Amino acid sequence: MPVTVKTFTSTNEAAAALSSDRSARYLGGGTLVMRALNEGDISISTVVRASDHALTRIDTGGSRITLGAGVTYARILADRDLGFLHAPARSIGGPAVRNMGTVGGNLFAPNPYGDFTVAMLALDAVVSVQGGLGSREVPIEEFLQSRDRQAGTLVLAISFAKPGNAEAFRYRKIARIKPKGGAVITLAAYLPVNGSRIVGARVALGSMAPTPIRARAAERALEGRSLDASTIDAAAAAAVEGTSPSDSAIASAWYRREIVSVHLKRLLSGQE
Numbered sequence: 145m146p147v148t149v150k151t152f153t154s155t156n157e158a159a160a161a162l163s164s165d166r167s168a169r170y171l172g173g174g175t176l177v178m179r180a181l182n183e184g185d186i187s188i189s190t191v192v193r194a195s196d197h198a199l200t201r202i203d204t205g206g207s208r209i210t211l212g213a214g215v216t217y218a219r220i221l222a223d224r225d226l227g228f229l230h231a232p233a234r235s236i237g238g239p240a241v242r243n244m245g246t247v248g249g250n251l252f253a254p255n256p257y258g259d260f261t262v263a264m265l266a267l268d269a270v271v272s273v274q275g276g277l278g279s280r281e282v283p284i285e286e287f288l289q290s291r292d293r294q295a296g297t298l299v300l301a302i303s304f305a306k307p308g309n310a311e312a313f314r315y316r317k318i319a320r321i322k323p324k325g326g327a328v329i330t331l332a333a334y335l336p337v338n339g340s341r342i343v344g345a346r347v348a349l350g351s352m353a354p355t356p357i358r359a360r361a362a363e364r365a366l367e368g369r370s371l372d373a374s375t376i377d378a379a380a381a382a383a384v385e386g387t388s389p390s391d392s393a394i395a396s397a398w399y400r401r402e403i404v405s406v407h408l409k410r411l412l413s414g415q416e
């Protein structure tokens with residue numbers, strides 16, 4: 145089936161083209177879209193692109209970091225200011241995927257993908273989207289909860305507060321094919337400390353639900369406490385609460401539920 149490619153210089157025009165055609169898909173790095181087209185996905189009849197440079201901009205200058213939706217993992221890995229994001233960027237695919245794949249596309253990547261989005265969720269990012277009716281900012285958790293309804297909106301950028309202390313951010317991906325396979329599970333945590341107490345704990349999990357989710361019960365176990373052995377045990381024990389993993393070729397739902405507390409404990413303990 146023929147596919148029409150529409151390239152626009154402005155994000156306004158690209159967003160309008162996306163919102164007016166249900167069979168149109170935005171083309172980021174194309175690592176998933178092109179695979180779908182090559183496999184004969186006939187639900188896509190138009191591919192939309194935008195060449196606006198704002199989509200590939202990285203801004204680390206202020207108190208917030210902004211990543212244009214078209215920023216690739218290779219760009220993140222080349223940026224010293226984004227050192228704390230190198231672990232999630234490095235954990236994605238091989239060099240070809242990291243050269244093409246974008247942070248915007250990762251927001252839509254189904255399980256076992258979406259590793260970078262798990263990191264963004266732990267950092268409580270905000271997603272800037274542009275639809276037919278204009279642009280708005282959506283908290284990432286809300287964005288993910290309504291992801292199926294986001295088809296037809298253009299993601300412009302993802303932004304988040306710069307971590308005061310890069311060590312407060314932690315990331316861990318469990319894969320059967322080391323180091324780059326699809327995830328059994330993915331974990332990220334942001335644990336800012338005030339004095340010796342954690343204030344504003346955020347824990348995010350990938351492949352434990354249809355989209356990346358916050359581990360709220362684990363966060364409650366961490367909040368206001370120091371990161372000692374009993375706090376870590378309590379958070380790890382609560383990790384599985386609220387999750388709904390699926391069986392897949394990579395791992396069963398049962399296995400994912402079994403290991404999530406083990407790996408949260410390792411993440412919080414700073415173990416490799």
Ligand SMILES: Cc1cc2nc3c(=O)[nH]c(=O)nc-3n(C[C@H](O)[C@H](O)[C@H](O)COP(=O)(O)OP(=O)(O)OC[C@H]3O[C@@H](n4cnc5c(N)ncnc54)[C@H](O)[C@@H]3O)c2cc1C
Nearest residue numbers: 170172173174175176177237245246248249257258259299
């Ligand atoms: C071999 C291989 C290995 C992979 N390994 C991993 C991995 O380890 N971890 C992982 O997380 N992912 C992995 N992926 C999946 C994928 O490469 C990444 O998730 C990547 O970030 C997707 O980004 P993209 O720009 O290539 O998306 P695209 O293929 O361009 O798009 C994917 C979806 O997102 C939508 N989209 C993209 N950008 C925008 C935007 N700005 N606005 C609105 N919609 C948009 C597209 O319309 C499409 O629906 C792998 C893929 C392959 C082929």
